Amino acid sequence: MKHYCTLFDTFYMSRGLVMYESLIRTGADFHLYIFAFDDSCYSILKRMSLEKATIISLKEFEDDDLLRVKPGRSKAEYCWTSTPSTIKYVIENFNVPECTYLDADLFFYQDPKILLDEMGNNSILITLHRYPPRFNRSVKSGIYCVQFITFKNNLEGLKVLNWWRDACIEWCYNRYEDGKFGDQKYLDDWTTRFKGVHVLQNLGGGLASWNVEQWPLKSGNGNEIIFHDLINKNDFSAIFYHFHHVRFFQNDLVDLGWRHPTLPVVKKLYAPYIIQLGQMDEKIKLVSGDYKLNLQPFSIINDKGIKNKLKFFYKSFFRFNVFNVKKLISEYSGSL
Numbered sequence: 001m002k003h004y005c006t007l008f009d010t011f012y013m014s015r016g017l018v019m020y021e022s023l024i025r026t027g028a029d030f031h032l033y034i035f036a037f038d039d040s041c042y043s044i045l046k047r048m049s050l051e052k053a054t055i056i057s058l059k060e061f062e063d064d065d066l067l068r069v070k071p072g073r074s075k076a077e078y079c080w081t082s083t084p085s086t087i088k089y090v091i092e093n094f095n096v097p098e099c100t101y102l103d104a105d106l107f108f109y110q111d112p113k114i115l116l117d118e119m120g121n122n123s124i125l126i127t128l129h130r131y132p133p134r135f136n137r138s139v140k141s142g143i144y145c146v147q148f149i150t151f152k153n154n155l156e157g158l159k160v161l162n163w164w165r166d167a168c169i170e171w172c173y174n175r176y177e178d179g180k181f182g183d184q185k186y187l188d189d190w191t192t193r194f195k196g197v198h199v200l201q202n203l204g205g206g207l208a209s210w211n212v213e214q215w216p217l218k219s220g221n222g223n224e225i226i227f228h229d230l231i232n233k234n235d236f237s238a239i240f241y242h243f244h245h246v247r248f249f250q251n252d253l254v255d256l257g258w259r260h261p262t263l264p265v266v267k268k269l270y271a272p273y274i275i276q277l278g279q280m281d282e283k284i285k286l287v288s289g290d291y292k293l294n295l296q297p298f299s300i301i302n303d304k305g306i307k308n309k310l311k312f313f314y315k316s317f318f319r320f321n322v323f324n325v326k327k328l329i330s331e332y333s334g335s336l
Contacts, residue, residue, distance in 0.1 A: 002030045002113055003096040005086045007079060008104040009037035011294060013044065014280040015243070016104035018273070020053060021280075025223065028111040033090045033099075035061055037079065044288045054094075061089055065169050074174060080183040081172040083146060084165040091153045091161075098157070100125070100150040105246065107273055109223040109238045115205045116150060123156035123196035125149065126187055130203075130211040135259070137210070140176040142184035147242050148205060149187075156196035163194075203229060204239035209259040212241075220268030241269055249298035254328065256321035266323075271332035274325065298322065 004023075008016040020032055032053045036042035045055045062070075066085060070078055083101055090099045100116065119125045126144045131137055151157040168183050179185060190197045200206065203215070207227070215227040218235055225238035245257035256270055284291045 002028065002100065002116060003033070003090065003094070003098060004030055004100045004102050005033040005035065005090045006102045006104050007035040007037055007082060007086055008041065009075075010041045010044070010291070012104045013041050014277050014284060017048075017284070018276050018280050019102065019104055019106050019108070020050065021276075022106075022108040023112075024052065026108050026111040028108070028113060032102075033086070033094070035082070035086050035089075040288070040290075044284060044291065047287050056089070061086070069169055069172075073172065077172055077174050077182070080146075080174075081168045083183050084161055084168055087149075087151055088161055088165055091151070091158070096153060098150055098152040100148065101146070103147040103242060103244075105243045106147060106240045107243060107269075108240045109225050110204070110240075112148070112205070112239055115148070115200060115202055115239055118200060118202060119150065119152075119198050121196075122198035123152040123154055124160050124190070124194070125198050125200060126190065127200045127206040129208075130206060130214070132211060132214050135210065140181055142181060142188055144184065144187040144190075144199075145206065145208075145242070146182075146184050146187070147208075148200075148240065156194070160190065160194050160197070202239065203227070203236045206242065207238055207240070208242035208244055209257040209261055210244070212261055212265055213259065217262065217264040217268060220264070225268060238269075241273075243270070243273055246270075246274070248293065248295055248325070250295045251298065252325045253298045254323055254325050255298075256323065259321075261321075266328075267332040271328055275329055278325075278329075 006016055006019070016034065023030055023032065030052060033056060034045060034053050035056050036045055037058060042055060042057045063085070066082060069081060073081055087099045087101050090096060098116075100112075116125065127148050128143065129138060129141065129145045151161045164183070164186055167186050171180055172183050174182060191199060215229060218226045218228045220226070226235050227238065228235050245255070247255045249255065254274060256266070261270065281293065
């Protein structure tokens with residue numbers, strides 16, 4: 001059995017649950033430790049009686065070090081600060097042989113065991129951002145992405161995990177400063193700073209909007225998503241995709257993020273994902289009648305992120321990735 005952990009609040013709950021169900025559909029033998037980052041999230045998850053999950057509240061999880069820095073961190077910054085602590089909590093309280101942290105907005109098409117097996121005798125597994133040359137943000141965002149990161153319960157693994165936790169407690173903010181950014185830039189030198197660190201080589205682990213343009217989508221049928229590697233001239237299967245920055249707005253609008261995926265990727269990956277998020281929202285409503293999405297109006301003028309995107313559009317000649325949800329589903333639902 002493989003042991004995973006993740007964290008999310010009510011706002012991200014449908015994504016986290018869709019990720020959980022995607023793992024189940026792969027046939028993976030796993031257990032997921034979910035850290036509920038608000039009381040409503042904890043209450044709903046407990047009522048859902050998830051067979052392959054353990055739900056952990058903030059009251060159980062937070063220690064003095066985390067509580068000390070919490071007031072000075074934004075919600076996102078506190079989640080990043082807490083990431084190594086969630087892994088540490090699982091290893092120490094459940095005595096598992098290893099634990100892999102998963103971002104809540106991942107979606108699995110194949111059993112990630114193949115990625116963990118690649119570690120061999122190494123103690124830590126990290127994944128590259130794999131930015132394309134024309135969109136390389138490694139300097140400020142980091143060479144590696146914290147989306148899928150594994151630590152074994154041994155001397156090497158715990159040494160790195162404790163170092164990372166201490167670093168995030170000391171500094172973890174949503175800005176680039178002195179070679180640091182959030183919890184992520186700390187990973188940049190791990191392959192030389194520490195022993196036993198393996199960088200994932202399987203291209204199917206870590207597909208995301210920021211890198212998928214490098215690999216043409218060759219075929220997609222349900223969970224069999226095949227891309228082509230133009231450099232090595234071979235095909236590879238998607239193990240997981242990171243649906244980063246997918247945001248929903250009022251008036252049935254969805255923003256697919258900063259990078260614009262090709263229409264085949266929108267059809268075979270994004271449309272099914274968005275449908276499943278909607279279905280999950282309905283499931284959650286059956287458990288909690290008070291559950292509702294916190295949708296914001298879409299405004300180029302008032303939304304800082306959209307203003308930045310507008311600048312990016314003019315610089316890079318990319319159009320907005322904003323779709324009408326109903327139109328997107330009606331046009332691409334045949335991909336399910």
